Amino acid sequence: MNAPALRAAEPAPLPPPAKQPAGSRSSWGFLIDIVVFLFVFAAIFGLYAIGRAWLAPARPEAQISQDPRDLPLYAFYSLVRMAVAYALSLVLAVAYGYIAASSRRAEMILIPLLDILQSIPILSFLPAIMLAMVALFPHSQFGIELGSILLIFTGQTWNIAFSFYSSLKNVPRDLREAAIIYRFSRWQRFAELDLPFSTIGLVWNSMVSVAGGWFSLMACEMFVLGNRDFRLPGLGSFLQTAASNGNTRAILWGVGAMIALIVLLDQLIWRPVIVWADKFKFEQVKSSAAAHSTLFHVLGRASVVHRLYQRLIRPFFNWLTITLTQRAFRAAETFGARKPGRARTWIGFLLVAAILVGLGFAVFHAARELSDLHREDYIELLRSAALTFLRVNSALLLGALWTVPAGVAIGFHPRLAPFAQSVVQTAASVPATALFPILLLFLLRLRGGLEIAAMLLMLLGTQWYILFNVIAGATAIPTDLKEAAQVFRFGSWDRWRYLILPGIFPYLVTGMVTASGGAWNASIFAEYFHFQGRIVSTAGLGSTISGASDTGRFDQLLAATLIMATIVVLINRFLWRRLYRLASSRFKLEA
Amino acid sequence: MSTANTNTALDATPEPIIEARQLEKHYPQADGSRIQVIAPINLAIYPGQIIALLGASGCGKSTLMRMLTGLSPATGGSVYWxxxxxxxxxxxxxxxFQSFALFPxxxxxxxxxxxxxxxxxxPIERHKRALRILDAVGxxxxxxxxxxxxxxxxxxxxGVARALVVEPEVLFMDEPFSALDVLTAETLRGELLELWLDHKIPTRAMFIVTHNIEEAVVLADRIIVLGRNPAHIHADFTVSIPHPRDRKSAECIELVDSIYRVLTHPAHKDETVPPRTYGPGAPPKSKVVMLPHTRPGGLAGLLEILVDRGGRVDLHRLSEELSLDLESLLPTIDTAVLLRFLRTEEGDAIITPDGYAFAQADIQTRKAIFRKAALANVPLLRQMEQALRAKSNRTLSEEFFRDLLDEHFSAEESRRQLDTAIQWGRYAEIFDYDSQSGKLTLTEA
Structure with a gap:
């Protein structure tokens, strides 16, 4: 039996993708090139505007305009803040995840720490960050801007870090071994294996993070710290000021501008990015349903973009890879298992020592702050913790009550799904905090209106996580199981009990975990609000934190933060993690 | 351990490219003892040879390969280059790699x-070289x-192009064709051999890990059969049949048969591990028999085929007829042998009276026969039954048994052993098992 005779048996592979005909590129491309150039000009102008604003003398209490005509500029300021904060989050998250995944000792500390950091509401970071930044740059607006950016950053980076870490942990063993046996340098392993493998997780978590950033924008652009008032011109402060003044027209303008901005970003940034990320899907066979973005294809055709990539970006990365790998290769050639040099051990030792000293110092001061509080204060704190606990969980329950049937209905009707999904996605992208003032306008007239409003805000902020996951879960229930339920004439209760609830359970748990964390964080906005020239607040841990930050009661802030972080971490450990395990062992639908 | 190294055939070849001397791997245990995964092995790879490393799944052949390449550190001995x-x-x-391991x-x-x-x-140089090698592999x-x-x-x-582009002295292949369908695998094998025989590739030796006997016979100049628990060189065949080899030729069939004989009829009782003393109150000393990882379901099918063929069948022919490779057939054969439903002789499987009864019985009787055979021939199941019977509530957690197994096997292997034992015990209705609580309960007759 000779081989050549069998050669024809191999199934013919798909032909390589057809190239765009040259004609269509040049006729279309010219127009697109012009648009791209216009964008470059706009970007340069924007840079100039930002530079002028940031390098100006410090002006903590900017007069926030209520004129809709200022909205474009304000939106631009907010956008830049968000962009810088996000870039910072991404870089730090990747570094954090990389370190945690590559050193077992670091992992032991960094991963539990991540859990805790994730559970701390951003307002708890506020005093420390703001005071530090203002002290660093006392005379420049830059310090205040940086403070606001860092504040946004603290709400964004942790889940990205966790996603990157868990991606790194899940890189298939074969690929790792291939990288080792082909002597990939550290940089090459990072750029050609780790980063691509994590891209999809990074993209989705970035979207969640940025949405979180919009959610907390109002708090990050305008706040009181003891006797100091900080106001930064931006969309968030515009809305906050409008709410404080009870200016309904301005509120509506602000909300409109924010929604417009978010929808625009979704179309111009996230859709194309998702399409681009499709290439990093770890699959052996091409899936049929690929995401689509017009902009992505149009940009792909623009010759400016193409040339920029060919002439600038690619050569740069080539150069980087070659230099880094040549160095690594020479190091490997010079042989012997690399032992960490003595200097490196010392640096590591000093670093650990410095961290320990810093930690000791912090604990000492924290303990002193905490000792200022009396027993009654603690009882009061625990009482508010209980109230917030009730509020958060009622919001979750309410959310689950409507999203589960709705999600299942959408998931079970494939024709309804695409339409419903796009409606839901748009609704979910509107930050609930922006709608909050509008809600308050109506609800404050009622008795217990703030109570309802607080729950509504938590609900608005978190129900989407549950809904998305339930839809995904309902779609994933195999058709043959549905048919089996039909054949055996399950009544609707049995259908829910044996088919739907077990089927969506893992997804429901995933959604609830995210929602729970989100609701706790939302409590600081929901329970305490500057509205129509006064403070409306209801008792709870969130309002304690907001109030303490407002009035500069650091002892209270610290204690409340500690309590909240403890509660969230404990709930994660003892409730969600267990349900998660149950979901992945018993309720996993395996083929 | 048998280290039948073929020093005789290799006097002419000057210097090995890679040589393993007393290469071994063991995992330390909490109690200071250790579990031997790979017994000290001497092995040399000489230029101009295709070596096939043959063995059943889980016998440690991939680990051995990874140690030779430097991917996995050895715990004893060393590799010389x-x-x-x-x-x-x-x-x-x-x-x-078996899974290709391409970057998608x-x-x-x-x-x-x-x-x-x-x-x-x-960039320019590497583009040129990559194009050249892509051209070579079609x-x-x-x-x-x-x-x-x-x-x-x-x-x-x-995957092959990527491996060849660095012009390796030795090309290692880890079950390179087992993820492909039969025809495609055949094509690739032929092409690879063509490249090798025509000296179109600069590689000086190839080392193929496989569980496919025919693949080894068609490709290799030397076939090393790896025995199990711990892995050791069980047999070392030098193949001098000229290429291209016809697998239907008498020489090839004879070689395949003799490899089958070696695999199904181990010269020593490899499956046993020296017994250890247990603490007071623990079950008495007994030999630990490694269970083949099968489910009882396939057993009846195999025995029924044997009955149809008059009680005796050539294993090689059987595997071809069922188009099952060694990987999937051997564990079932091992199971039948262990339960004394079957014995092997000269590469043939011969059914025993018990096996005949089992094949002919109905479902309930089958279970009864299986139960009797299992309790008589599988010490682990007997031990489990006794331990459960000794408890007043007839219940023990699986951790108890896993701890016992951990003394003899690596953590992963003891989990697999226990899983298999639970499968068998459930089928034999010796005990019930609740996967949620991990509790085993004796089934009262």
């Missing part, structure tokens, strides 16, 4: 260029395709 010890440095070898986000040519990039070769015109656009056979061609 042209007479120099290899310590943490990677010799110039490549691996072709890189195009075909980028995948092939990546190892060159790692060696610091500038991937012309697919440079800019992504791996997911390719069929399995094409993907493995990329």
């Amino acid at each position: 042209h007479g120099q010890p290899v310590n943490g440095k990677f010799p110039n070898v490549s691996i072709v 986000w890189l195009t075909v040519i980028e995948n092939v260029e990546a190892p060159l990039e790692a060696r610091g070769i500038p 991937l012309d015109g697919f440079e800019s395709a992504y791996p997911k656009e390719l069929s399995g056979g094409m993907k493995q061609r990329v």
Whole structure:
């Protein structure tokens, strides 16, 4: 039996993708090139505007305009803040995840720490960050801007870090071994294996993070710290000021501008990015349903973009890879298992020592702050913790009550799904905090209106996580199981009990975990609000934190933060993690 | 352990490229003892040879290969590369992976260029070299395709091209064709052999890990059969049948048969591990028999076929007829042998009276026969039954048994052993098992 005779048996592979005909590129491309150039000009102008604003003398209490005509500029300021904060989050998250995944000792500390950091509401970071930044740059607006950016950053980076870490942990063993046996340098392993493998997780978590950033924008652009008032011109402060003044027209303008901005970003940034990320899907066979973005294809055709990539970006990365790998290769050639040099051990030792000293110092001061509080204060704190606990969980329950049937209905009707999904996605992208003032306008007239409003805000902020996951879960229930339920004439209760609830359970748990964390964080906005020239607040841990930050009661802030972080971490450990395990062992639908 | 190294045939060849001396692997245990995964092995790879490493799944052949390439550190002995010890440095070898291990986000040519990039070769040069090797393996015109656009056979061609582009002295292949369908695998095997025989590739030796006896016979100049628990060299065949080999030729069939004989009729009782003393109150000393990882379901099918064939059948022919490879057939055979439903002789399987009864019985009687055979011949199940009976509530947690097994096997293997034992015990209605609580309860008759 000779081989050549069998050669024809191999199934013919798909032909390589057809190239765009040259004609269509040049006729279309010219127009697109012009648009791209216009964008470059706009970007340069924007840079100039930002530079002028940031390098100006410090002006903590900017007069926030209520004129809709200022909205474009304000939106631009907010956008830049968000962009810088996000870039910072991404870089730090990747570094954090990389370190945690590559050193077992670091992992032991960094991963539990991540859990805790994730559970701390951003307002708890506020005093420390703001005071530090203002002290660093006392005379420049830059310090205040940086403070606001860092504040946004603290709400964004942790889940990205966790996603990157868990991606790194899940890189298939074969690929790792291939990288080792082909002597990939550290940089090459990072750029050609780790980063691509994590891209999809990074993209989705970035979207969640940025949405979180919009959610907390109002708090990050305008706040009181003891006797100091900080106001930064931006969309968030515009809305906050409008709410404080009870200016309904301005509120509506602000909300409109924010929604417009978010929808625009979704179309111009996230859709194309998702399409681009499709290439990093770890699959052996091409899936049929690929995401689509017009902009992505149009940009792909623009010759400016193409040339920029060919002439600038690619050569740069080539150069980087070659230099880094040549160095690594020479190091490997010079042989012997690399032992960490003595200097490196010392640096590591000093670093650990410095961290320990810093930690000791912090604990000492924290303990002193905490000792200022009396027993009654603690009882009061625990009482508010209980109230917030009730509020958060009622919001979750309410959310689950409507999203589960709705999600299942959408998931079970494939024709309804695409339409419903796009409606839901748009609704979910509107930050609930922006709608909050509008809600308050109506609800404050009622008795217990703030109570309802607080729950509504938590609900608005978190129900989407549950809904998305339930839809995904309902779609994933195999058709043959549905048919089996039909054949055996399950009544609707049995259908829910044996088919739907077990089927969506893992997804429901995933959604609830995210929602729970989100609701706790939302409590600081929901329970305490500057509205129509006064403070409306209801008792709870969130309002304690907001109030303490407002009035500069650091002892209270610290204690409340500690309590909240403890509660969230404990709930994660003892409730969600267990349900998660149950979901992945018993309720996993395996083929 | 039998280390039947073929020093005789290799007097002419001067210097091995890679040589393993007393290479072994063991895992330390909490109590200070250790579990031997790979017994000390001496093995040399000489230029001009294709070596096939043959063995059943889980016998440690992949681990041995990874130790030879430097991917996995050895716990004893060392690997020499042209007479120099290899310590943490990677010799110039490549691996072709069973799963291809291509980077899905890189195009075909980028995948092939990546190892060159790692060696610091500038873009133009590496592009040229990658194109040359892609051409050699028949991937012309697919440079800019992504791996997911390719069929399995094409993907493995990329894997081979990537391995060859660095001009390795030894090309290691870890079950390179077992993820492909039969015809595609045959094609690739033929092409690879063609490249090798025509000296179109600079590789000086090939080392193929496989569980496919025919593949080994068609390709290799030397076949090393690995025995189990711990892994050791069980037999070492030198093959001098000229290429191209016809697998239907008498020589090939004879070789396949003798390999089957070796595999099904171990010269020593390899399956036993020296017994240990247990603490007071623990079950009495007994030999630990390693369970083959099968479910009882396939057993009846195999025995029924044997009954149909008059009670005796040639294993090689059987595997061909059922188009099952060694990997899937051997564990079932081992199970039948262990339960004394079957014995093997000269590469043939012969049914026993118990086996005959089992094959002919109805479902309930089968279970009864299985139960009797299992309790009589499988010490682990007997031990489990006794331990459960000794408890007043007839219940024990699986951890108890896993701790017992942990003394003899690595953590992963003891989990697999227990899983198999639970499968068998449930089928035999010796005990019930609740996967939620992990509790085993004796089934009262």
